[in-house]
Amino acid sequence: MIKIAVVGTGNVGRFAITNALAEEDVELVGVITRKKHDLGIAGTENIQIAEDITALDVKPDVAVLCIPTRAVPETAEKCLNAGISTVDCFDIHGKIVDLRAQLDKAAKANGRVAVTASGWDPGSDSIVRTLMQAAAPKGLTYTNFGPGMSMGHSVAAKSKPAVRDALSMTIPLGTGVHRRMVYIEVEQGSTYEEAKEQILADDYFCHDETHVIAVDDINQLKDMGHGVHMIRKGVSGGTHNQILEFNMTINNPALTAQMMIASARAATRQNPGCYTLIEIPVVDYVQGEREDLVRKLV
Structure with missing residues (x-):
């Protein structure tokens, strides 16, 4: 055991x-x-x-x-x-x-x-990406997340002093590009502008298109569903147009x-x-x- x-x-x-x-x-x-x-x-x-x-x-x-x-x-x-x-x-x-x-x-x-x-x-997606690259060594792999709740991004947003609670949704735009929709409850004594500035400065969010939206109750929005669609278009030896796909819808x-x-x-x-x-x-x-x-x- x-x-x-x-x-x-x-x-x-x-x-x-x-x-x-x-x-x-x-x-x-x-x-x-x-x-x-x-x-x-x-x-x-x-x-x-x-x-x-x-x-x-x-x-x-x-x-x-x-x-x-x-x-x-x-x-x-x-x-x-x-x-x-x-x-x-x-x-x-x-x-x-x-x-x-x-x-x-x-x-x-x-x-x-x-x-x-x-x-x-x-994690598991890393293993799939590695296998895809082994199967088609030359090419590009795009990892598209969501739509769904990102736990890491939600925790990062919630950690800001001006934020009482937060939910970060990941919206796939294709070719591995994502939009972050961050819904927040503003901490008492703070302002929406302060909360937004703190979130946008964080390394979790500063590299993506990010929208910060104030709401009354985060619990009314929470859905722990998420997913991923990975696609690799590449070359195996001298054979072109090898297209590999992986889909997963999860909690x-x-x-x-x-x-x-x-x-x-x-x-x-x-x-x-x-x-x-x-x-x-x-x-x-x-x-x-x-x-x-x-x-x-x-």
């Missing part, structure tokens, strides 16, 4: 708890949260809740970090230094390589494994959580170090013996 602890009880964390309880080879040994209350999730009545992972009675093999992206570097390094492997859903694409180097050093120093940028994008936090649980399983099968999902054999994400999986899936 793979002993895991889920860190964080937001949207992804709650699905990670539920999904971990459903896995036959995973044992949930703790939940890390500052909220000292009943989780309200069936099957967690006897699961230990703590504010710090080192306070758990049973030391986990892997910490599944369901926390905001910008909290990942410090928290992951703390877990690794405590001798606990980690899985995170860090989603700032341009900073993944730097984080990977940082966590690789900590993981190897402590004989542990870190899996970074897990989830569906980055965003549920799939993110499932890929993180699968990554926790994979983490126990790797040598010490830090890995992105494309660096791990895909068979290692799946429950079962490798020979049996090869027989069934190949």
Whole structure:
């Protein structure tokens, strides 16, 4: 059994708890949260809740970090230094390589494994993009997200001092170009103009067309559905016009959580170090013996 602890009880964390309880080879040994209350999730009545992972009675093999992206570097390094492997859903694409180097050093120093940028994008989509490039080495791949709620962008918008709550919708415009529709409740004592300025200055939003819209109640707008359509048009050897497509319509936090649980399983099968999902054999994400999986899936 793979002993895991889920860190964080937001949207992804709650699905990670539920999904971990459903896995036959995973044992949930703790939940890390500052909220000292009943989780309200069936099957967690006897699961230990703590504010710090080192306070758990049973030391986990892997910490599944369901926390905001910008909290990942410090928290992951703390877990690794405590001798606990980690899985995170860090989603700032341009900073993944730097984080990977940082966590690789900590993981190897402590004989542990870190899996970074897990989830569906980055994550499972990264694996599909890699496979597409292998099939058609020359060409272009366009990743079109949505329409749907972006958790990372929503958290980033909500973190602004002038914002009480936020929902960021990703609208695909085609050829990998997106529009961000950011709906906000303005914090009391702040103005819409202040909130808009803070959001547009953030690295999550400053590279895309972004519209900030004030609303009365964010909860009336929330829908955790999302999706992706990837298309690659390329060349295999000397054969042109190879067109590859991949479509997925999902519940965003549920799939993110499932890929993180699968990554926790994979983490126990790797040598010490830090890995992105494309660096791990895909068979290692799946429950079962490798020979049996090869027989069934190949």
